[in-house]
Amino acid sequence: MRKYNNKPNRTSYKNKELRLKEMENGCIECISHKIPKRGYPIITRDKERQKLGKYLYEKEFGKVEKKLDMCHKCDNPKCVNIEHIYFGTRKENVRDMMVRNRNQKGEMKVNSKLKEWQIQEIMKSNKNLHELGKMYKVAPATIRDVKKGKTWKHITKR
Numbered sequence: 001m002r003k004y005n006n007k008p009n010r011t012s013y014k015n016k017e018l019r020l021k022e023m024e025n026g027c028i029e030c031i032s033h034k035i036p037k038r039g040y041p042i043i044t045r046d047k048e049r050q051k052l053g054k055y056l057y058e059k060e061f062g063k064v065e066k067k068l069d070m071c072h073k074c075d076n077p078k079c080v081n082i083e084h085i086y087f088g089t090r091k092e093n094v095r096d097m098m099v100r101n102r103n104q105k106g107e108m109k110v111n112s113k114l115k116e117w118q119i120q121e122i123m124k125s126n127k128n129l130h131e132l133g134k135m136y137k138v139a140p141a142t143i144r145d146v147k148k149g150k151t152w153k154h155i156t157k158r
């Protein structure tokens with residue numbers, strides 16, 4: 001399994017260091033702070049309350065539009081694993097939820113493959129990973145791998 005830096009560096013909340021733990025199912029949960037029942041782990045950044053999952057996601061993939069809701073492929077609201085988190089409009093989220101319930105599976109199926117010309121566009125683009133992911137309907141981690149040359153080497157290293 002690939003390892004990503006999900007740890008918020010020196011992030012603390014209420015003067016207590018944030019500690020995250022990876023669960024057996026791959027979810028990463030906050031174990032240092034009490035999480036509101038049915039709620040998301042919250043931290044305060046720049047005097048603003050923010051969901052911890054969103055904070056970690058934006059740190060890796062770039063800014064997310066305010067109008068979008070945070071949701072989880074794993075259906076575990078406590079999870080802050082940025083590979084499990086995605087953002088969408090309320091309408092998209094409701095649709096995804098229905099698809100998931102029908103399939104009775106935790107993983108959402110997003111199998112859209114990128115085309116060669118899209119890879120070239122991605123390499124040239126200055127947009128952040130989140131925005132590009134939305135544009136091409138793939139996970140931001142997929143875009144990151146393209147940018148880093150992990151995938152599609154034959155195109156990006158030409």
Ligand SMILES: [Zn+2]
Nearest residue numbers: 027074079084
């Ligand atoms: Zn998860």
